[in-house]
Amino acid sequence: MAIQAGRIRILKDVEPRRAGRYVLYLLQQANRAHNNPALEYAIEEANRLDLPVLACFGLLDGSNGFPEANARHYAFLLQGLADAAAGLGRRGVGFCLRKASPADLAIDLAGQAALLVLDRGYLAIQKRWYGEIVAAVAARIVQVEGDVAVPVEIVSGKHEYAARTLRPKLHRHLEDYVAPLTARRVKRRAGGEVPDSEVDVADPEAVLAGMSLDRTVGPVRRFTGGETEARRRLAAYLDGPFAHYGSDRNRPEAGAASHMSPYLHFGQISPVEIVLAVRAARTGGKEDRTAYVEEIVVRRELAMNHVHYTDGYDRYARAVPEWARKALAEHAGDPRPKTYTEAELAAGQTHDVYWNAAQAEMRETGYMHNHLRMYWGKKILEWSPSPEEGFARTLRLNNRYFLDGRDPNSFTNVAWVYGLHDRPWARRKIFGTVRYQSENSLRKFDAKAYLRTVEELCRAERG
Numbered sequence: 001m002a003i004q005a006g007r008i009r010i011l012k013d014v015e016p017r018r019a020g021r022y023v024l025y026l027l028q029q030a031n032r033a034h035n036n037p038a039l040e041y042a043i044e045e046a047n048r049l050d051l052p053v054l055a056c057f058g059l060l061d062g063s064n065g066f067p068e069a070n071a072r073h074y075a076f077l078l079q080g081l082a083d084a085a086a087g088l089g090r091r092g093v094g095f096c097l098r099k100a101s102p103a104d105l106a107i108d109l110a111g112q113a114a115l116l117v118l119d120r121g122y123l124a125i126q127k128r129w130y131g132e133i134v135a136a137v138a139a140r141i142v143q144v145e146g147d148v149a150v151p152v153e154i155v156s157g158k159h160e161y162a163a164r165t166l167r168p169k170l171h172r173h174l175e176d177y178v179a180p181l182t183a184r185r186v187k188r189r190a191g192g193e194v195p196d197s198e199v200d201v202a203d204p205e206a207v208l209a210g211m212s213l214d215r216t217v218g219p220v221r222r223f224t225g226g227e228t229e230a231r232r233r234l235a236a237y238l239d240g241p242f243a244h245y246g247s248d249r250n251r252p253e254a255g256a257a258s259h260m261s262p263y264l265h266f267g268q269i270s271p272v273e274i275v276l277a278v279r280a281a282r283t284g285g286k287e288d289r290t291a292y293v294e295e296i297v298v299r300r301e302l303a304m305n306h307v308h309y310t311d312g313y314d315r316y317a318r319a320v321p322e323w324a325r326k327a328l329a330e331h332a333g334d335p336r337p338k339t340y341t342e343a344e345l346a347a348g349q350t351h352d353v354y355w356n357a358a359q360a361e362m363r364e365t366g367y368m369h370n371h372l373r374m375y376w377g378k379k380i381l382e383w384s385p386s387p388e389e390g391f392a393r394t395l396r397l398n399n400r401y402f403l404d405g406r407d408p409n410s411f412t413n414v415a416w417v418y419g420l421h422d423r424p425w426a427r428r429k430i431f432g433t434v435r436y437q438s439e440n441s442l443r444k445f446d447a448k449a450y451l452r453t454v455e456e457l458c459r460a461e462r463g
């Protein structure tokens with residue numbers, strides 16, 4: 001199946017260089033060797049030019065580290081890169097990893113490339129790298145958008161108001177884009193032209209040990225990175241828990257969630273591959289499939305739309321809609337029955353045992369169920385001295401502890417707590433007309449069973 005033209009953007013429209021030694025692919029968002037449209041595009045071009053493909057990855061280290069990334073995130077990333085490099089090698093694609101910014105590495109290696117292929121992310125830092133690359137590389141540059149079902153600008157040319165405005169636009173294109181991607185056979189296998197890697201990517205623990213980074217938040221045992229593990233988990237999920245996703249997805253203790261978010265965040269699995277697998281699953285009915293596609297396509301790509309079209313998506317004043325900021329400002333002086341410091345929140349030292357358990361799951365294991373993330377975020381708003389401070393704290397905690405943090409979904413969902421993509425509700429203290437979530441929402445599931453689950457998870461983390 002051809003790669004859909006809507007995924008492909010020519011960023012520098014010059015002929016491929018005749019003297020090029022390889023087609024260069026900067027692996028950055030889509031860290032996988034399969035179901036990766038940018039990689040398949042690079043292979044097609046290399047086959048046409050009778051050249052090998054060289055994939056490269058720039059690892060940010062020390063003071064040059066990726067914003068807010070710590071040892072937990074890097075451990076998962078490096079496990080994924082080890083797996084991707086092995087998969088690329090089996091396919092005959094070369095791989096080179098250097099401690100450099102992705103833009104600097106691509107600019108350096110593009111000197112000998114016939115053309116450069118990029119994948120696509122939507123965060124400000126990624127957009128900055130693309131700009132630096134386009135400004136400095138003289139060769140042809142093509143970007144292939146493969147970490148969404150439907151390319152963001154095909155869905156909509158503007159910031160969408162809510163899921164209900166995005167949904168019909170997305171569904172109009174979905175069937176054109178949710179299609180299997182066959183692995184192209186590499187004609188010229190990479191060999192002598194592959195530059196040495198600075199570190200041995202096959203040994204993620206050693207690479208991590210040699211990096212200068214924030215180690216106050218450590219790796220977790222609960223999740224191992226990589227596309228092999230992502231696919232194993234997906235298959236196990238579709239064989240069992242998926243069958244009650246429709247009915248139980250809002251019950252954290254029921255085990256109906258897929259835990260795909262860390263793998264999606266690090267580009268270790270394709271959302272299209274997941275949707276196709278969900279559709280083909282032997283378990284589950286129409287309700288399960290519809291509910292899952294709504295989350296992974298509509299909700300997830302609403303987040304991409306928000307981040308792509310919002311300058312300053314990480315700032316309260318830009319990310320939160322005006323009506324909600326006004327409503328919260330009107331109630332900023334309301335007495336807060338309880339307030340906690342950020343350190344108390346991080347340590348899970350509040351009066352609310354369920355909130356503390358959710359915080360423990362996040363802090364110790366890097367994950368929390370969606371239903372509890374909503375409760376967790378709304379309570380931070382309630383217990384913080386001001387909405388601005390609440391927003392900043394929530395984002396910091398979210399991005400520090402979640403494996404899937406620092407994602408478009410992180411910025412968008414934290415802003416959702418403060419009214420983004422929502423509508424005004426009945427007025428009440430502290431929240432104004434922004435949606436409130438009370439302790440009653442804990443009665444909708446077996447909260448005591450959730451406490452026991454978290455205890456077990458934390459025990460397993462400690463080993």
Ligand SMILES: Cc1cc2nc3c(=O)[nH]c(=O)nc-3n(C[C@H](O)[C@H](O)[C@H](O)COP(=O)(O)OP(=O)(O)OC[C@H]3O[C@@H](n4cnc5c(N)ncnc54)[C@H](O)[C@@H]3O)c2cc1C
Binds near residue numbers: 297368413
């Ligand atoms: C305050 C708050 C903070 C959040 N922070 C993050 C974050 O940092 N990173 C992150 O990826 N998600 C975040 N979410 C969204 C959501 O909670 C997670 O994506 C989901 O819980 C991941 O678990 P799962 O893969 O088991 O989900 P499943 O229920 O199995 O869903 C499958 C996939 O659908 C997507 N999805 C599910 N729920 C949502 C949602 N509400 N919005 C957007 N996409 C969704 C995710 O890609 C998810 O992997 C946050 C939500 C809230 C309310």
